[in-house]
Amino acid sequence: MSIDSKYFKSIVQDLVYDLERTFPYASVLALETSGERITVQTRQQSAELLDPVRGAVLTAFNGRSFLESATHDLSPEGLNEAAARLKELGKDQGIFYDGPVIDPGPKLDEDFLVKCQNHPEYVSLGDKIKACVAIKDRLHREETRVVQATSQYAYVRNRELFVNRHKNLFQDLRRTQMVAQVIMRDGDQSVNLHTGQALQGGYEQAFIPEEKLSRLIEDCRRLLGARRLDPGYYTCVFSPEFSGIFAHEAFGHGTETDMFLKKRAKGEEYIGKPVASPLVNMFDSPALPGQAASFFFDHEGELAKETRIIEKGILKRGLTDLNSATRLRIPRSANGR
Structure with a gap:
């Protein structure tokens, strides 16, 4: 039985x-995950199906805390047992x-899907391996x-x-990744x-642009x-992509509001205060079209949207889940995972 039926x-x-x-509030999240991976190296090849995942998490709020029960059995009997x-x-x-009163959100009944131009299920294993072999051979030829x-x-x-009392949301997310690695000696x-x-x-996304492969070899040569870098302090200039990753790892976890509740986050002390240059604006957005980590709604039914974390150098807010947003009485962001 399909979970979107x-x-x-x-x-x-x-x-x-x-x-x-x-209970005062309840919800259900059902999940199905499948996939495949092909690895071609200089001396060996492998092809495998990713371990499938199928199950559901039932959540209830008892007026004090959230309780959960999980099951891999999605039959009516299995769900009733959970x-x-x-x-x-x-x-x-x-x-x-x-x-606290849990807000179930506005009434929504919608299905979302990532459009797929070339379904991987219809591409032969042989063609997929050939594409990987071509990239591997190209890297060897260049250096x-x-x-x-x-x-x-x-x-x-x-x-x-x-699903909760107001929402019935389904999403079908497809992600494709291609990676090339070299060891140069x-x-x-x-x-x-x-x-x-x-x-x-x-x-259709299973490719690596030629300029990226050429840059890979050139960077490896350099x-x-x-x-080796001498230990010490350096002024670094990051690309926009890496600056976001660095900022998240440097202090982003300290702006996750579930840590505010546990008094384990330094970010709580800096809300409304300058933490960067006035030229800096930083956003978290799972709604960016086409990006691998994007989605239409989080695991607590919050629709994906942009969250402004830093504006003109000022730390504006943190990232929430349903529990922390409810207890701290702040607007939710789509970060309940």
């Missing part, structure tokens, strides 16, 4: 209704109606000091259904470097002859 959706809607006879376990957990921990070249193709399909010196791309879509 009308029959399955009706079962889940009935399940939420039944759970809310016991619901029964959740009710028992509620009885053990208590049900309270004087706690004789390449001792190992690797080309890897991967495709992942995520199908997700979220000269005497006793060796370096490795990789490049590639990951985008939403089907097999690194092979470079001396």
Whole structure:
């Protein structure tokens, strides 16, 4: 039974209704994940299906905390058993109606999908391997000091259904990735470097632009002859892509508001204060079209949208899930995963 079928959706809607006879709030998230990966190296090849994932998480709010029950059995019987376990957990921990009120959001019933021009299911395994071999061979031809070249193709399909009393949302996400890696050696010196791309879509995204492959070899040549960096402080100029990654790792986790609740985040102390140059604006957006990590709604049913974290150097807000947004009484962002 497919999780996007009308029959399955009706079962889940009935399940939420039944759970809310016991709890102030309930929701269900059902997931299906499948995919494949092909790796071609200088001396070996492999092709494999990614481990499939299929199941559901039932969530309920008892007035004090969120409780969960999970199952891999998506039959009506399996879902009812998971619901029964959740009710028992509620009885053990208590049900309270004087706690925070969970907003189920506006009424929405919508299906979203990533468009696919060339379905990977219709491309033969032989053609996929040939494409990877072509990239591997090209890297060897360009530089004789390449001792190992690797080309890897991967495709992942995520199908997700979220249901609460107001929302019935389904999304079909397809992501394709191509990666190239080289190990270059000269005497006793060796370096490795990789490049590639990951985008939403089907097999039409299974390529690496020629300029990226040429840049990979050129950068490897330069690194092979470079001396080691002396420890110390340096002024660095990052690309827009890397600056976002660096900023997230440097302080982004400290702006996740579930850490505000636990008093483990330094970012809480800087809300409304300058943390960067007035020239800096930073956004988090899972709604960017075509990007591998983008989605239409998060695992708590919040529609994807742009969140302005830094504006003109001022830290404006953090990233929320349903629990932290409710308890801190701040607007939700689509970061409930």
